[in-house]
Amino acid sequence: MIEIQNLTKQFPTKEGPITVLDSVSLTIEDGDIYGIIGLSGAGKSTLIRCINMLERPTHGSVIVDGKDLTQISMKEVRAMRSRIGMIFQHFNLLEQRTALGNVCFPLELAKVGKKERVERARALLKTVGLADKENAYPSELSGGQQQRVAIARALATNPSYLLCDEATSALDPSTTVSILELLKEINQTMGVTVVIITHEMKVVESICNKVAVLDHARIAEAGEMAEIFCNPTSGIAKSLILPEKARENPVEGRVRLRLLFNGEKTFMPVVSQLILKIKTPVSIVFADMKDIDGKMYGHMVIEVEDNEDAIREVCAHLDEEHVAYVRKGA
Ligand SMILES: Nc1ncnc2c1ncn2[C@@H]1O[C@H](COP(=O)(O)OP(=O)(O)OP(=O)(O)O)[C@@H](O)[C@H]1O
Ligand SMILES: [Mg+2]
Structure with missing residues (x-):
């Protein structure tokens, strides 16, 4: 479970600090596919980056499996990070490495032996439907295939959580659907809790069971997807759901x-x-x-x-x- 409690994040600017997240509280339960939706600049990426301490919150806590990540040492944070995989809009693969090499990378960092890491990487490439592409370089793969490699890489350390920041925003509609279906399958078969950041309602409505609507640094509403989809109460949720x-x-x-x-x-x-x-x-x-x-x-x-x-x-x-x-x- 991930509990975000009263999280505030400020960035210093020339004009003084700006508040990008303002007392945000959310609970992401094990097994959820949790969507966080909001317009550009709402603070979504900052929020997801605070979950694995890529950004340190100014105030508040991020409690993952009972451990407050804001209160532990950097070394412990790094250990926790192996339980939190992340994928991005632009895939962020290592261009000099093949698909297999990319998936092996986090296992090398985790000092897993060569035979074992190649076996595991091959199994993961199979899971994401790319068993025949292990020797392809990122430049030889389509966007959807690159995102599949990124998903396999994010799953290499066997994480409990997968954070997805606009993972389908660079993809066409049918590739988007296939990647969302893959995320759902990973959630259901591997028991990975998925957090999806997006500005597109259709992403949230097709796979998420819970949703939080972020508006100007604050949570406008959060809860069961079906409930919010049926009866959005905030102006921002209404405008995102209904044209x-x-x-x-x-x-x-x-x-x-x-x-x-x-x-x-x-x-x-x-x-x-x-x-x-x-x-x-x-x-x-x-x-x-x-x-x-x-x-x-x-x-x-x-x-x-x-x-x-x-x-x-x-x-x-x-x-x-x-x-x-x-x-x-x-
Ligand atoms: N390192 C930083 N320093 C100063 N301001 C920042 C920094 N990172 C983000 N911001 C500001 O914080 C606000 C929220 O940014 P964030 O990237 O979290 O938004 P977002 O909801 O992910 O937007 P998008 O949908 O465009 O990706 C923006 O106004 C942005 O300019
Ligand atoms: Mg963003």
């Missing part, structure tokens, strides 16, 4: 419903089924849905006539199909 158009009030005489898909539902033509069943017009105001491995993620805003019977029927149909929804403008 302007989806937040408008319905026109007179219409009611809006936001339908939510969290991957539990396999693909189905929800709206067409609804229209067939209730025989009243349903318009789609906004939709941002993804089909990942046949499962639906995202949300959709629909409008129906403001007629209690029709609304009741719509809600009954959604309940029957186990589609979560939030009603607006009733």
Whole structure:
């Protein structure tokens, strides 16, 4: 478990100290895929760098597995770091080394014998789907493949935690999905707790079970992903989750419903089924849905006539199909 308590980080500038993180508190439980989302400059990278003491907090504590990293020696911090892997937006691989050489690197630092480290690195390259690329140099690999090597390298020391700072921001949408799926698999099969920093809601909504929204150095809201996704309360979370158009009030005489898909539902033509069943017009105001491995993620805003019977029927149909929804403008 990672407990961040009242963490404040200031940087000195010519104009005096600036506060980049202001009394941030968060609990990341074992097994979480925890998303930290915010606009550029919100303090996300600084926060993730404070978790492994790449930046030292000005005040507050970072407690990893019961140990406060702000209170222990640098030597102990270094030992703790082997339990916290990290990946970055631009992969940060060693260009002079092959994929295998990159994954072996942290094992060399940890003084693992040659035979064992090559075996372990090969196994990790297999886990990330690159068994056939061990002799390739970073320049010979695509962005997605380089990030896979970086993930294998981050996992080399068998960490309990994997910190990801904008790990998919340099990748195209389909490569992004495949890397997120890999992170999810690592979380589920290896039991690694994953912390994901991003400015993109779609990254968080597709794999995170918890989310914290960071806004101007402070946590605007934090909690279960599904809860915040359904009912964002802060202005910043609303604007990240719902584009302007989806937040408008319905026109007179219409009611809006936001339908939510969290991957539990396999693909189905929800709206067409609804229209067939209730025989009243349903318009789609906004939709941002993804089909990942046949499962639906995202949300959709629909409008129906403001007629209690029709609304009741719509809600009954959604309940029957186990589609979560939030009603607006009733
Ligand atoms: N070493 C530093 N010295 C002074 N200011 C800094 C330093 N590092 C970061 N900052 C400032 O802290 C603020 C937060 O930076 P940070 O990199 O944590 O933001 P971010 O949320 O990761 O942004 P982005 O999405 O653009 O990566 C910014 O205003 C930045 O200029
Ligand atoms: Mg950043």
